[in-house]
Amino acid sequence: MKVIPENLPRAPEPLPSPVFDSHTHLDIVAAERGTAGSGWSAAAQIEAAAKVGVDRLVQVGVDVASSAWGADLATRENAVVATVALHPNEAPRLADLDAAFAEIVALASQPRVRGVGETGLDFFRTTGEGLKAQELSFRYHIALAKQVGKPLIVHDRDAHADILRVLDDEGAPDRVVMHCFSGDADFARECVRRGFHLSFAGTVTFKNAPHLREAAALAPLDQILVETDAPYLTPMPFRGKPNASYLIPLTVRAIAETRGVPLTEVCEAISANGERLLGPW
Template identity: 40%
Template sequence: MVIDSHCHLDRLDLTAYGGCLESALQAARERGVGHFLCIGISVENAPVMRAMAARFPDVDCSVGVHPLDLSRGSEPTMQWLLNELDHPGVIAVGETGLDYHYQAETAQMQQESFRLHLAAARECGKPVIVHTREAKQDTLDILSEAALPQAGVMHCFTEDWPMAKAALDLGYYISFSGIVTFRNADALREVALQVPSDRILVETDSPYLAPVPHRGRANFPEYVVDVAKFVAELRGVDYSEFAAQTTDNFKRLFPLARVQVS
């Protein structure tokens, strides 16, 4: 069994599955995907996340506000975060973090929101899902400042080994998406070789970033198998061993996840 540790089920184009989310999930299950973590990105989609978790026993969710959604009037408050996090099936905080690639002008707003999410994570004891792009030092500084005992995960990691090492030293896990399979991702593959086996996760970030051999098409949770097989081969380990290891890592990081081991 392998787990898709980061997907956006509410954003999938389900045309290929007859418009049916259950069919898309079943296609993933048939490839050996045993659990899904559906990620919150805004105030508006938090109820949708909770409904997903309530509907499917193999789907858990997070709630939070993505840094690129803040400028759309989706600023969270501490009370809102704590209320939303206090629901069954909500196992993590986020997606939160910093993205200076698209909205460097909102850096201060992003930093304030990031700190708010980390404070909420400390309050509720749930791990945090971190997005970072072109904001390496500020991300590390804020994570270090927060010093969360339960840490979290650097999702869809695309940075260099020094940043990965710094995040690992702070207790964070590193998650790889389909980007690691891309032709120009040699530097990222070097990082994937160095992350300790007990701190690595895999994800799709679907519907974005479909891995080779699906690149250029919509991404779906079933393709986490392709990511995991690629990283396993890269690291020179058996796929079933790697899938079991990343499943154990996921369960350790997200102890409230309703993962059923068959």
């Protein structure tokens, strides 16, 4: 049986040194592809990624159900660690934010749960009164990350200044990951100055994203991560097609080319950053 379904992009050339995917949604990939007869289960996705040198994955929660699912998966799959959270666009939809967050708190202390997120602010999909619940939820998650001593994974869409405002106001945790970094060089400098890690998705490969490549070039190598955010943000040349962790090598190669450094050096730095942030898998 083929590891990768025929309707997905072909596998890229394997990396010379293993890296990890700092942000993926194995459950959403499986649901969107359909698991009946396709072989595209979480286990198959993990296998496909390993074949190209992506040997570790971070399964990210976006609500109570996905957070619980990820926490359970991480206890069964050695290649996976989990994060738990209420997504910024989920918080305003909840009838009882405090009750849902209490369930996230209960999950956050599990040893295979290594981070709190994705949380943050999203001014693209949430507007008006919903922004109050979104910011309150973000503050809850910041406090939780500090309480359990785990990294905070930040979702930031069209909200750069307010993300920094809230983090500065609350006091950022020791470890912060800017998921799917989307800012320009100036914003990158502000994040780097605060010690945050910038996680670059397939968007860094897009022709219309020179600002992301500029950010990737200026950030210290020990503050750079890569991610898929699968099934979204598929790197070139497969933009618009479904994404999955096995396509990470395309993004890693783009960052190495942008920085003008050997591919192996970038791989080794990304891998070390993951171990430092999240601990051993």
